[in-house]
Amino acid sequence: MKVAASRLAPVKASASASASQAAKAAIAAGEDIIDLGMGEPDFDTPLHIIEAAHQAALNGETRYPPTEGTAAMRQAVVSKLSRENNLSYAANEVIVSNGAKQVLFNAMMATLEQGDEVLLCAPYFGQYKDIVLILGGTPVTVQCPASGGFRLTPEALEAAITPKTRWLMLNLPSNPAGAVYSDADLRALGAVQEKHPDLLILSDEIYEHILFDGRKFLSFAAACPSLKDRTLTVNGVSKAYAMTGWRVGYGAGPLPLIAAMAKVQSQISSGVCAVAQAAAAAALNGPQDEVRRFCAAFEDRRDLVVARIADIKGLTLDPPGGAFYGFIGCAALIGATTQNGEILRDDAEITAYILKEAGIAAVPGSAYELSPFFRISTAASKDVLSTAMDRLALAVGKLTLA
CATH class of the missing domain: 3.90.1150.10 (Aspartate Aminotransferase, domain 1)
Incomplete structure (x- = not known):
């Protein structure tokens, strides 16, 4: 059978x-x-985060949460992006999902038509490809060799774009290679994408806070503000806050995209556990020591x-x-x-x-x-x-x- x-x-x-x-x-x-x-x-997980979850449960935050995320968590994301990334979003331009991976899935399901191409920078997180395949898209691998620091170059990006290209997926810094892009690197990639107005950008920034040698983080949408209205910034609390089991990720992007992603999520999982969202909000709003x-x-x-x-x-x-x-x-x-x-x-x-x-x-x-x-x-x-x-x-x- x-x-x-x-x-x-x-x-x-x-x-x-x-x-x-x-x-x-x-x-x-x-x-x-x-x-x-x-x-x-x-x-x-830091104790103040656990305590916030405990208090949320005691306060009765145990019912169905809004599909897009609780008001407190979405506002925590808005404040975090403004404070740390110099990015301005309204609360309705944010979605909270069951881990950053669900944000990726929501975005692809909401936008991909059969045969649409998604550019992946090899080496890349393997689930990028699998999500694209499940949803009928065509993953296109762009090789980013060690000799170039495992980074995508403008020349390789330009050569890979076709009329069918729908998304470029970036991971800053990257899994598995730990590749980091400079401000100039991001702007050079942005200059290529400016020439292709139908190309969407997914910037997976889940390792944002894990940078070495005094490096400072810059979000793609902040480096290329003219592309902000077609960029989905993806992040979460799993890596930076040692919260892998809490399953809370988030995305911020243009309202039509976020609304479409929320429609997808409403049919898959609805809202994320309210207690976990309270913990995640405490992580974003609280001390960062x-x-x-x-x-x-x-x-x-x-x-x-x-x-x-x-x-x-x-x-x-x-x-x-x-x-x-x-x-x-x-x-x-x-x-x-x-x-x-x-x-x-x-x-x-x-x-x-x-x-x-x-x-x-x-x-x-x-x-x-x-x-x-x-x-x-x-x-x-x-x-x-x-x-x-x-x-x-x-x-x-x-x-x-x-």
Whole structure:
């Protein structure tokens, strides 16, 4: 009996979730596995945020919330965008969803016609492609190699745009590579997009607060104000505030787009849990000391991993400018032979070898459409990362390079 719709045929399960699930299964079976597959902070949600949720529940905020978001949460987003990003929005130009991923889904479902093209900057968050495919769009990959800092160039953007192009998806800073765009970079991309008035821009800024080396964040819509009326700014509280399980994301954009997205959301999930929205509003409105502490810790962890990878022959890692991942180059390991005589032919086989030999769960670069690399999360503690690097060095050292 056929169950799944044909539209799901090209869609794959999340690569990071799959790697993490495999790690958890191995751990449950008694194996000693370090799970660096999922991008999840190891910190607890700050106490004042939890207290806000508790108080909201005590105050009776336990009924159906508005589909677009509670008034308090939407106003918190408006205030945050004005204060931190120099962006002015009305409350009705904001939607609150079950995580930033639902914002992405809402936007694509509300706008894509069959065959519309969506530009994806490889390496990119894998669910971008899957959402586009589910909704009948055509994902178009634009390669952004390591030699260019994994950043999209104006020339590559111009070459990729066709009459069918509907969206460009940007991730600032990016998952998995931690690529960061300068003000000049964003304006140069904006100059190309100015010439294509039907092109919409989705700027996924979920890692906004996780920037290193003194960098300052600039939203795409603030860098290119003339494009604000066709830009959807996407963000959430999961990464910066260690709130992955609360499932609160938000989008801000032109009213017609937000209204269409709300129509989609009304048929899928309706409003986000009111208690979680109260917590998210407290995160945005409250003290930001913990956000800065988390970022400093992530930078220390990045430095540790970069230094250790530099000592492992066959692996490369330029210091990521933001986010909490290491997108590790492994070209020198292609064709390497294991002690069992097996030849590692691609980055998927390399990550399988690392899981088996080193007990480390990682995600192959092919999942992000740029090989040969593999991604590890650097959101784990320094002790865990140090142990992982010890194991990785030992495992790679056992290989006979081609």
